[in-house]
Amino acid sequence: MPLVTARLPSSSSQMPVSGADRARPGDIAIYLHWPFCAAKCPYCDFNVHIRASIDDSFWRQAFLAELDAYFERVGPRTVSSVYFGGGTPSLMNPATIGSILDRIATHWSCGAATEVSLEANPNDRSRFAALQSAGITRLSLGVQAFDDDALRFLGRDHDARDASEALDKAGQVFPRASFDLIYARPGQSVAAWQVELKRALAVVPGHVSLYQLTIERGTAFFDSVKRGAFAVPDSDLGADFFEVTQELCAGVGLPAYEISNHARSGEECRYNLTCWLGGDYVGIGPGAHGRISEGGIRHALRAFRKPETWAARVAEAGLGLEDDEVLGHGAAIEEAVMMALRTVHGLDRAFLRSRFDAEIESCVNRSRLKDFVDDGKLECDERGLRATAAGRIVLDAIIGALLA
Numbered sequence: 001m002p003l004v005t006a007r008l009p010s011s012s013s014q015m016p017v018s019g020a021d022r023a024r025p026g027d028i029a030i031y032l033h034w035p036f037c038a039a040k041c042p043y044c045d046f047n048v049h050i051r052a053s054i055d056d057s058f059w060r061q062a063f064l065a066e067l068d069a070y071f072e073r074v075g076p077r078t079v080s081s082v083y084f085g086g087g088t089p090s091l092m093n094p095a096t097i098g099s100i101l102d103r104i105a106t107h108w109s110c111g112a113a114t115e116v117s118l119e120a121n122p123n124d125r126s127r128f129a130a131l132q133s134a135g136i137t138r139l140s141l142g143v144q145a146f147d148d149d150a151l152r153f154l155g156r157d158h159d160a161r162d163a164s165e166a167l168d169k170a171g172q173v174f175p176r177a178s179f180d181l182i183y184a185r186p187g188q189s190v191a192a193w194q195v196e197l198k199r200a201l202a203v204v205p206g207h208v209s210l211y212q213l214t215i216e217r218g219t220a221f222f223d224s225v226k227r228g229a230f231a232v233p234d235s236d237l238g239a240d241f242f243e244v245t246q247e248l249c250a251g252v253g254l255p256a257y258e259i260s261n262h263a264r265s266g267e268e269c270r271y272n273l274t275c276w277l278g279g280d281y282v283g284i285g286p287g288a289h290g291r292i293s294e295g296g297i298r299h300a301l302r303a304f305r306k307p308e309t310w311a312a313r314v315a316e317a318g319l320g321l322e323d324d325e326v327l328g329h330g331a332a333i334e335e336a337v338m339m340a341l342r343t344v345h346g347l348d349r350a351f352l353r354s355r356f357d358a359e360i361e362s363c364v365n366r367s368r369l370k371d372f373v374d375d376g377k378l379e380c381d382e383r384g385l386r387a388t389a390a391g392r393i394v395l396d397a398i399i400g401a402l403l404a
Contacts, residue, residue: 025354028077028292029274030104032063033285034089035307041155042220043182043213047287047305048087060096062311062320063284064103069318070282071107074292079108080279081115083271084136090120090127094134101135115176115270122158122166128173138269139170140209141179146196150185155220164203171205176267178207184241185213186230194244201252206267210245211260212238239393246389258343259392276339278351286310286320298327329356333363334403341399346379346386360385364402372398 037048082104084097101116117138118131128139143163145151151159158166163179170177181200183193200208213232215225224230233241246256254262258276261269274281275291283290283303287310290301302323304310310320327335333356340347352358360380361369369385372378377391377398387395 026077027080027279028074029081029271029279029281030079031083031085031281031283031288032100033085033283033288034087034092035286036091037088039157043154045216045219049307056093056096060099062314063100066284066314066320067103067107074282077108079104079110079114080274081271084118086119088121089118090124090131094130098134117269117271122162125166125169128169132173137174138176139174141166141170143179144182146199154182167203177205178209180209180211182211182213184233184238186232190240190244193241194248197245197248201248201254204254207263207269208254209261212241242393256344259395276343277345278336278339278355298332300325300327333358337363337403338399341387341395344386346384348384365404368401
């Protein structure tokens with residue numbers, strides 16, 4: 001069956017995006033959530049569902065219908081990026097991906113810099129060429145570890161060799177690629193992580209996401225920890241892992257542009273930057289979230305999580321929304337502070353003035369702000385507010401104090 005050729009510009013014409021660039025006012029990003037996986041990893045708390053069979057045509061039409069409904073709501077925009085997440089979107093039929101990208105390009109303006117990312121399982125590498133032909137320009141690989149024992153513990157269905165082969169293939173097929181790793185695993189030493197990370201950094205295409213293992217309620221790991229099967233490193237050891245990670249990445253030209261994301265200049269994920277720096281994005285699919293501004297009012301959107309419930313709602317109302325919350329002025333500012341401080345760019349004064357007609361000092365606890373600046377954990381100047389390297393280690397506590 002021939003692929004549907006998306007009308008987005010070819011990947012060869014895509015220009016690098018500077019990490020300092022925020023999406024232009026009025027631009028929009030699009031997130032599409034494919035909720036299906038072959039199996040659920042024990043650490044995963046994402047909206048993932050296992051189905052014996054997938055009716056591709058049914059889900060394709062549901063995605064297209066919700067895209068149509070969102071176009072009716074947000075109107076003509078320029079799309080800065082598209083992101084296929086999941087779930088395991090590399091299991092999607094490439095023709096479905098092509099149809100979705102066609103529909104996006106029909107409704108909205110897409111340019112040479114429109115980034116199209118997709119999350120992929122290393123064992124789906126035989127599909128990479130078809131995914132690229134469908135319109136994907138950036139691949140994000142769920143590697144998670146370069147150690148076979150760790151991969152088995154994490155419930156992954158690939159080994160370290162599979163991961164390496166997938167990275168090689170991604171570099172041959174896609175103009176941009178990234179991969180994820182999980183560290184601070186039970187029993188892992190900082191020295192062992194240094195060895196593993198150095199091995200990983202030797203093959204990083206240009207972007208890598210590095211996450212400390214967290215135990216989320218509702219996951220299989222949560223139950224394991226509760227019954228004492230294993231324990232994760234404490235906060236002090238976790239800080240040691242974090243510091244080593246920052247030092248090694250910065251040393252090879254991959255500084256953090258966000259707490260867990262590292263990239264060479266121009267390789268930052270544009271969709272992520274849109275979310276963190278307060279841009280508009282729509283969420284398509286079961287459980288997807290979005291943020292859109294309408295008439296100066298910020299809306300927080302959340303779709304039904306169960307795929308069948310979402311699809312039924314789309315058929316009935318156009319959008320599969322469970323919640324459409326109007327964020328009050330204070331809540332919208334708090335969200336902007338929390339998200340922007342995750343990035344090295346921080347909270348921009350010009351953005352805060354244009355969006356909220358507000359100053360940084362009026363949005364946070366001034367006394368705590370002064371304390372953190374004096375302590376070297378925050379920097380505040382005419383450009384804005386940002387965390388220092390020392391501040392990023394304890395960022396959650398800092399944000400909590402600033403917004404108390």
